[in-house]
Amino acid sequence: MATNAPQMRNGRGWMLDRLTRARPARAGTSYGAPGAGSSALISLATALILIGLWFLVTGMGWIKPLFLPAPGAVWAKFMQAITEGVSNSTLIQHTLASLGRVLGAFFLALVVAIPVGILMGVNRWVRGVLDPIIEFYRPLPPLAYLPLIIIWLGIGEFPKVFLIFLAIFAPMAIAARAGVRSVSIEQIHAAYAMGASKTQVIFHVILKAALPEIFTGMRIGIGVGWTTLVAAEMVAASRGLGFMVLNSAEYLASDAVIMGIIVIGILALAFDLLIRRIERALIPWKGKI
Numbered sequence: 001m002a003t004n005a006p007q008m009r010n011g012r013g014w015m016l017d018r019l020t021r022a023r024p025a026r027a028g029t030s031y032g033a034p035g036a037g038s039s040a041l042i043s044l045a046t047a048l049i050l051i052g053l054w055f056l057v058t059g060m061g062w063i064k065p066l067f068l069p070a071p072g073a074v075w076a077k078f079m080q081a082i083t084e085g086v087s088n089s090t091l092i093q094h095t096l097a098s099l100g101r102v103l104g105a106f107f108l109a110l111v112v113a114i115p116v117g118i119l120m121g122v123n124r125w126v127r128g129v130l131d132p133i134i135e136f137y138r139p140l141p142p143l144a145y146l147p148l149i150i151i152w153l154g155i156g157e158f159p160k161v162f163l164i165f166l167a168i169f170a171p172m173a174i175a176a177r178a179g180v181r182s183v184s185i186e187q188i189h190a191a192y193a194m195g196a197s198k199t200q201v202i203f204h205v206i207l208k209a210a211l212p213e214i215f216t217g218m219r220i221g222i223g224v225g226w227t228t229l230v231a232a233e234m235v236a237a238s239r240g241l242g243f244m245v246l247n248s249a250e251y252l253a254s255d256a257v258i259m260g261i262i263v264i265g266i267l268a269l270a271f272d273l274l275i276r277r278i279e280r281a282l283i284p285w286k287g288k289i
Helices: 004-020 040-059 071-083 093-124 126-138 140-155 156-182 185-193 200-232 241-250 254-282
Strands: none
Touching: 004 254, 040 071, 071 254, 093 126, 093 156, 093 200, 093 241, 093 254, 140 156, 140 185, 140 200, 156 200, 185 200, 200 241, 200 254, 241 254
């Protein structure tokens, strides 16, 4: 028994060492980028849990339908909006009207804001002139300067698009400027050392290096555009998702309000995913260098 005791202690020590020993690190996982890996399943589970809670809360009658209608009521309103219409138009007509306004403002900002942001990044005179203007109006909510836009431009279709454009312009221009300013000076010096001109450096070095920030600004801009849509469609609109939500709220039609909010959210998410896909195709090196 005396000779077996040390062996038993050694055996227990060996098992304890095996249990507490750190496992070998796997390349790209233990020492990879923080937050690496797909979160699609987690997002799907989160969405299913929230929908399940919605069914539970409304099914048990914990909240009155006026404040939170049941999913079935919202689905019925959705089908009614597609076939018969809500607020004097079908859901397709409301969606097309809002898409025209948001996409028109987004592409206008794409053409104007990105070149302006790049110029602000490469030229101190342009930055000195435009930076105070952009930084002054950027924090202002669109409803603050909506009355001025009505006074200056009237109540037609262009003021709605222009209001959304102003909301999108600032984040896209600032993102483009930040992308230009984040370019490594060593890359610029290397390009000049190889005989590149200033124009070549801007287009082939600075612009390419700034693309990740530019796409981030595009994603923020399209999101801001959808949030500004409701304010834009307050101005003498007769069709649009924001108009539909506001009109339904006046009659306390909570099912139509939530249905409109869900449609706007789905459209905004779809455009964000589309921009992400384009970003992965055009900037395959992002996060790898």
